[in-house]
Amino acid sequence: MTAPIPQSRLRGDRVTMAHGGGGKAMADLISEIFTDVFQPPGSEDQARLTAAALAEPGAQLALTTDSFVVSPPVFPGGDIGKIAVCGTVNDLAVGGAKPLWLSAAFIIEEGCEFALLRRIVASMQAEAEAAGVRIVTGDTKVVERGAADKVFVTTSGVGVIPPGRDMQASRIRPGDVALVNGVLGDHGATILAARGDMALSTDIRSDCQSLNGLIEAVLDAAPGTRAARDATRGGLASALNEMAAAAGVAIEIDETALPLRAEVRGVCEVLGLDPLYLANEGTLVLFVPEEEADAALSAMRAHPAGAGAALIGKAKDGPAGRVTMTTLFGGQRLVDRLVGEQLPRIC
Structure with a gap:
């Protein structure tokens, strides 16, 4: 005997202004759409959190917050909900x-x-479970038609930095090597194609994924790992420039080592974009001492989120904050900070 299908408390198929008014319609929306799925602990206006990790001497709390306005809200490889969880998890994990x-x-x-x-x-909820985190509290607001674009999501995240762990870009030293966990630019190219403005046909999917498990695997194999940064808005180029400036080093990368799909290269060539600046939502760059590079690469390649890991460059003595790339033809190209935005609303 099949279980009866629960009857919806919501009327119609769309949100109305009544769903933001604080009454029964709002309570039905919150319970049926959100809390029935997230099942937060308690029903107060705050979540009360405990974890054994907080009791370790020397442990530190980490807090981050981010807003997501991606257009379109659903795209190949994910949607605004998945990216909201992945983005916040990754900001903590790096x-x-x-x-x-x-x-x-x-x-x-x-x-x-x-x-x-x-x-x-x-x-x-699915991505939170996969990443081993809980969505414990939240808020909803309804705005008039035309005041937003379907739905915007803001997520904040809390994590614990174990005692003795210190990952900061300022720790990068000359001689450290730069590793990425996979192909570059998939998310930016996916969003561009999904918008339909350019009549592009492609099978590219967003790389949107949580990276905390990958980072823990790398730290187990290469405990001297200096720093990591997820290459989101502004892509790999922006992440490297931020890290070089924070560490006071120069960074040189090798174009032949960059993992890029032929489809992404093609999209960039057609539209005059630079794949180094395309956004990623499941790709990071990290720096490890050269003697730990092989161990870190092996750990990354053994993890589902790092199968395409590659060594792409090295930190060097030189003008602080300068990032250069050895091109396919053996020349040197300056990889500067992005001016403006290649593609708005990609996350």
Whole structure:
């Protein structure tokens, strides 16, 4: 005998202004769309958090927050819900923190379909479970039609940095090598194609994924790992420039070593974009001492999120903050900071 299908408390198929008014309609929206899925502990206006990791002498709390306005909200390889969880988990993990808890706030446009919200929330819960974190509190607001673009999501994350762990870009030293965990530019190219403005046809999917498990595997194999940065807005080029400036070193990368799909290269050539600046949502760059490079690469390649890991360059003595690339033809090219935005609303 099959279980009866629960009857929805929501009327219609879209959000109305009544769902933001603080009454029964809002309570039904919050419970049926959000709390029935996330199942936060308790029903207060705050989450009360405990973890054994907090009791370790020398442990540090890490806190991050980010807002997500990606357009379109659903794209090959993910959606705004998945990217909201991955982005916040990764911001904690690249600093050496073990992510534990997330909050999630939603700005919902009047007229947004309940089906879209259900998909987003299901993606968030699935990614949170995969990353080993809990969504423990949140908020919803409804705005008038035209005041937003379907739904915007803001997530904050709390994690714990274990005693003795110190991952900061300022720790990078000349001679350290730069590693990436996989191909570059997939997310930016995916979003561009998904918008349909350029009539592009491609099978590229976003690399959107949580990287905390990968980073823990690298740290087990290469405990001297200096620093990591997820190459999101502004791509690999921006991440490397930030790290070089923080460490006061020069960084040189090798174009022949960069893992790029032929499809991404093709999209960039057609549109005059530079793949070094395309956004990623599941790709990081990290620096390790040269003697630990092989161990770190092996650990990355053994992890599902690092199968395409590659050594792409090295930190060097030189003008502080300068990033250069040895090109396919053996010349040197300056890889400067991005001016403006190649592609807005990619996360």
